C-alpha cells in the first residue's frame with residue numbers, strides 16, 4: 059500500500075474512533091500521523107520503511123509505526139477491520155451527509171438515539187435536532203436537505219430500474235431520422251447489478267438535433283453538460299445519463315470503449331500495443347509514427363475498419379467477447395484460446411422455482427401465478443411459499459402447507475394450464491440449522507428451498523455452520539439467497555461462501571441465483587469458480603406477484619457475468635428433465 063493510501067486509512071481510523079467517542083489524544087495521534095505521512099516525500103518514506111526507522115520521526119510512536127508497517131506490507135490492518143466491524147453501518151453512513159462530522163453524529167446518537175438515516179430524518183421531522191445544543195434550526199434544515207440530496211443523487215441505481223429509464227431513451231433515439239446507430243453502453247450493457255450512470259452512444263453525421271432531443275426529454279431535471287457532440291442530463295430519480303455522438307465509422311470503437319469495463323479496456327489496449335497497434339475510442343491504428351491516436355484515427359487510411367465489435371476483436375486475434383464478460387477476469391485469454399463459454403440466454407429458461415403466492419406474502423393467487431407462467435410459455439412453475447417460522451411473511455402452518463400441496467395436485471390433474479406446477483416450500487433455516495418442518499412433511503413436497511430469514515447477525519462461523527447443517531438435511535434441494543443482501547439497502551449476513559459452496563456440491567444441493575433485482579444473490583463473482591467445481595444453479599425470481607416472474611431477466615444478466623452455461627442451470631431443462639432430477643435427488 060502506498061504512503062498516501064496509508065494516510066487515508068489513518069484518517070479513517072481517526073474518524074471511526076471519534077464516532078465511537080474514544081479518547082481525544084488517541085484520535086489526535088492518528089490525525090497527526092496522517093498529516094505527517096502526507097507531507098513526507100515518497101523517497102524518504104521508502105527509506106525509513108526499509109531501514110525500520112519510521113518511529114524515529116517526530117509524532118510517530120511505536121504503535122503507529124507498527125500499524126503503518128502492517129498496512130505497507132500486507133495492504134490490510136487487523137485493527138482497522140475490527141474497528142469497522144464494531145460500528146453500526148448506519149452510523150458510518152451518516153458521515154456522507156454534509157455538515158455532519160463524527161463528533162456531531164456522536165452527539166445525535168447519545169442524546170437522541172439516532173443510529174441511521176431513517177432515525178435522523180425522524181428526529182429532524184420532530185424538530186428535536188433544532189433544539190439540541192450545538193445544532194439549531196439552520197443546521198437541522200441543512201441536514202434534511204443533505205439527506206434528500208443523498209437519496210436522490212448520491213447513490214448507484216439498480217440495474218432493473220436504470221434499464222427501465224434507458225429503454226425508452228433508446229427507442230426515442232432510434233426514432234430520430236439523424237440517428238444511424240445507437241446503443242446503451244457502460245455498466246448497463248455489461249449487466250452489472252447496480253449502475254452509476256447511463257451511457258448512450260449514437261452514430262450520426264448531424265449532431266445538433268440529437269443533442270437537442272436528448273437534453274429536452276421529458277423527465278430531465280437538469281442538463282449538467284452540453285456540447286456539440288455530447289451531453290449529460292440528470293433525471294428526477296437522481297440517475298444521470300451521458301450521450302456521445304460519433305461519426306458512423308468510429309461507432310464500433312466508441313461502443314467498445316464506453317462499454318468498458320475499464321479493466322477490460324486496459325487489458326485489450328495492452329494486447330493491441332503488443333501487436334504494434336493502438337486501440338482507443340476513435341479507432342485501431344498503428345502505434346508507431348507521427349500524431350496522436352485521435353489524429354491517426356481520423357486518417358481513414360490508417361484505421362482498421364470494423365462494422366461490428368466482432369470485427370474489432372477479430373483484428374486483435376480474438377473471438378467476440380460478450381459485454382457481460384468484459385470485466386478483466388480472464389475473458390481475453392479465453393477468447394484467444396477459443397475457450398469462451400456459450401453463455402445461458404433468457405430464452406433457455408423453461409420455468410422457475412421459488413415463487414410465492416397469497417398463501418404467504420405474495421400478492422397473486424396460485425392460479426394467477428400459474429396463468430402468468432403459462433403466458434410466458436414456461437413448462438413448469440415451482441411454488442415455494444414461506445414456512446411457519448416466517449410469521450411476519452404469513453408463513454404456512456403444517457395444515458396450510460398440506461392444503462396447498464393438495465390444491466397444486468388438483469390443478470395439475472385438471473390440466474387447466476399448460477404449465478405444470480411443482481409443490482415446494484421456502485423453509486426457514488432455524489437459528490441452529492434445523493429446518494422449520496419435520497421430515498415427514500418435507501418428504502411430501504417435490505422440492506425444498508431452505509433460507510435464512512432471522513438471526514442474521516450471527517457471527518460468520520455460527521452462520522456458516524447453521525447453513526451447512528441445513529444443506530445436509532436429506533430433504534434440502536436448494537439454498538435460497540445465500541447472503542441475504544439487499545442491494546443498496548442491506549449488507550449481507552456474514553457467511554463463508556466457499557465452505558457453503560463446497561457443502562452444497564458434496565450434498566448435491568443447488569444454490570439459487572436469486573433473480574430479484576434487489577438481491578442477485580449468490581453474487582456473479584462467485585459463480586464461475588463454483589460451477590467449475592460442479593455446483594448446480596437455479597435462476598429463481600423469488601416472485602411475490604405475477605410481474606415478479608420477469609425478474610428472471612436480471613438473474614440471466616448475473617448468470618452470464620458468472621460465465622454460466624445452460625448445463626449448470628436446472629431450470630433450462632425441460633419438464634421431464636427436472637422431474638428426473640428431483641426424483642434422483644429423493
Ligand code: DGT
Nearest residue numbers: 244245252253254255315316317318319320323324
Ligand atoms: P458505472 O457508470 O459506474 O456503473 O460504470 P461504467 O462502467 O458504466 O463506467 P462509466 O460510466 O464511468 O464509463 C463508461 C465506460 O467508459 C467504462 O466502463 C470504461 C470507459 N472508461 C471511462 N473512463 C475510462 C478511463 O479512464 N479509462 C478507460 N480505459 N476506460 C474508461
Ligand code: CA
Nearest residue numbers: 244245255256
Ligand atoms: Ca456508466
Ligand code: CA
Nearest residue numbers: 255256257300
Ligand atoms: Ca458515464
Ligand code: ZN
Nearest residue numbers: 484509538539
Ligand atoms: Zn426468502
